[in-house]
Amino acid sequence: DGGITQSPKYLFRKEGQNVTLSCEQNLNHDAMYWYRQDPGQGLRLIYYSQIVNDFQKGDIAEGYSVSREKKESFPLTVTSAQKNPTAFYLCASSSRDTDNEQFFGPGTRLTVL
Amino acid sequence: GNSVTQMEGPVTLSEEAFLTINCTYTATGYPSLFWYVQYPGEGLQLLLKATKADDKGSNKGFEATYRKETTSFHLEKGSVQVSDSAVYFCALVDSGGYQKVTFGTGTKLQVIP
Numbered sequence: 001d002g003g004i005t006q007s008p009k010y011l012f013r014k015e016g017q018n019v020t021l022s023c024e025q026n027l028n029h030d031a032m033y034w035y036r037q038d039p040g041q042g043l044r045l046i047y048y049s050q051i052v053n054d055f056q057k058g059d060i061a062e063g064y065s066v067s068r069e070k071k072e073s074f075p076l077t078v079t080s081a082q083k084n085p086t087a088f089y090l091c092a093s094s095s096r097d098t099d100n101e102q103f104f105g106p107g108t109r110l111t112v113l
Numbered sequence: 114g115n116s117v118t119q120m121e122g123p124v125t126l127s128e129e130a131f132l133t134i135n136c137t138y139t140a141t142g143y144p145s146l147f148w149y150v151q152y153p154g155e156g157l158q159l160l161l162k163a164t165k166a167d168d169k170g171s172n173k174g175f176e177a178t179y180r181k182e183t184t185s186f187h188l189e190k191g192s193v194q195v196s197d198s199a200v201y202f203c204a205l206v207d208s209g210g211y212q213k214v215t216f217g218t219g220t221k222l223q224v225i226p
Contacts (some may be wrong), residue, residue: 006156033214042216042219043202045213048212050212090156092156094206096212100145100206100214101147102147104158107154107156
């Protein structure tokens, strides 16, 4: 089955450590996205990528970094510069072939202790 | 820039009640419109979509009509169930340029037996 996967589901890190969240899709989508969601809040865009080897900052990119070396993969690194990294992180992908509908992964809940 | 405005939640309804969640938008061009649903601890799932004016999207008893004259895409369901309790997000993708999505802030629905 085609889909988008994120791992791990839950992640715990000590303050000051960098951590990388995985996102993989086998939908052959060109575009991929990372969102942050805080309790009771909407989605905020961190980074997005429309093609391999290219990505753009979203609304809250500070303290985060990404790479897009393969079409299928769009990992997000939460660096120690991110002041309040504890949140629920959602990855998504889309294609113009399906009206730019976003397909979401199950999310990773990051807790920084 | 683009924007999506949803009615504030939470919305609490009794089972079998009629549901309306209002959504209005501001966009250049002719956007595609979406409703997504998020159950606790999960990613978002597409509920329905409409890609041009006067289109009606429908799924699982939910409906929404793309009204260009009022720039609205209100979500309705004739008879809600307890299992419909979730957070609902209205979203748009602009017709031109890149595939960036604009989300509303989400409306939490609680259905009580």
